[in-house]
Amino acid sequence: MAVEQPTAMLPHKEYFRAAKLGEGAFGSVVTVYDDDGAVWAAKVFEPEDEEEEWDEEAGEWDARGADAGMAIGAVREMSMLRLLNGAHPNIMCMADVSIFEGELCMIMPCAAEGSLAGAIERKRLTGKQKLRIAALLLHALEWLASLRVMHRDIKPDNVLLDAELDPILTDFSLARVMSESAHVGGDAKCRKKKRTSGGAEKGAAAPHTANMGTPTYTAPEIVRGDIDYGVAADLYSLGVVFYEMFNNKILTLTKDRHALAHIEEVRAKLSDKPVPSLLKDMLEADPACRVTASAALRRVPEVDQIDLPRVGAALDICHVDEVDGVGPASPRGKRARAPKPAGRDASLSTSKASELLQLNERSTAAAGHYWRRSASARKLGPAGAAACALLAAKNYELELVSPHDLVDRHPALTNWATEEYAQHERAILRELDYCLEAPA
Secondary structure, eight states, X not given: OOOOOOOSSOOOOOOEEEEEEEEETTEEEEEEEOTTOOEEEEEEEOEEEOOOEEETTTTEEXXXXXXXXXXXXHHHHHHHHHHHTTOSTTBOOOOEEEEETXXXXXXXXXXXXXXXXXXXXXXXXXXXXXXXXXXXXXXXHHHHHHTTEEOOOOXXXXXXXXXTOOEEEOOOTTXXXXXXXXXXXXXXXXXXXXXXXXXXXXXXXXXXXXXXXXXXXXXXXXXXXXXXXXXXXXXXXXXXXXXXXXXXXXXXXXXXXXXXXXXXXXXXXXXXXXXXXXXXHHTOSSTTTSOOHHHHHHTSTTGGGSOOOOOOOOOOSSTTOOOTTSSSBOTTSOBOOOXXXXXXXXXXXXXXXHHHTTOOHHHHHHHHHHHHHOHHHHHHTHHHHHHHHHHHHHHHOXXXXXXXXXXXXXXXXXXXXXXXXXXXXXXXXXHTTTOOOOOO
């Protein structure tokens, strides 16, 4: 699928409904067209309403009229696709973000031939097409690994096919940049690494959520509850997808441990022929011994006859931290501070908001990054600092926090109408060009 790489900023054009395609976990997908008549797929995100809380004094449930803004999966998917910048033709491109019928939506190219799951069920792929799909997906994972990005939900339903039956990896709602301690795999060394299940290793980045993904395709280290898993987990998931594709059969396993036991039985029966041997190494239970994407790509039969794509560059997130003179370091090596909003109480800083929410160091730094980049946040004062901290929590923390978590903890937010949070969040996201990744 030849898609023009997005420019430095998204165009924010207007789009018009054509037809509805389906429902997803974080919104519905419709076909739309723009003023030039081009047809696109639009994933429409619905706001995430905050759950009601029990008010002891009133003796009743109280939603307090608050809105938690965008669902965490929607925020992460848009942010990750913006970071990836449409640079790899076999990874879904977020071409634009727009307001469609009153709701925020993500604009993407249409997939002409549906999902890989449908193609497998219909047994419509030839042997050569399967090898090409395998090579292109491994090439895409090799590129993601170079950026330390984990997809975390690879399955046939999340692989779309274009008009040439080339694969497009989609649905990045669970994607995340992996921690420094994460397993990357490596069939050459196959060194056993100490796994952590009770807390992050000393000096490691924030842990990753356990029990992520779809049971049939979930790697053993995630099922075990390890928190230092990495891109090697995606290779396991892709190995299951390849097994289904080469055998023209979708597995229907619903429980993690049941699925693992079955995959291990399947793996034990694989032969030493090129494709089965490759699958066996992709389905290795130990992530430290699992084959890497680059090594697996070299082992795809006839890979030298497959035209691998030219890849562009991911979004440079370092240069964007230079807004209104508050981001770049001065010649003396000191970073300029963000100006205090005129006429407003700025006593709640992003670092203080992060402290009140008990955010990790990575989230705290990101909140400051958003503050420096967003004039809207700085103009809002304490509410802007709170919104930046809440957005950082959505992108980097394991659990979602709400606007009320801050309102209840700091007097500067006493008069903040938290039902306005969704509006503040949307304004800040647009100024950030929907990329929440921040320099480490």
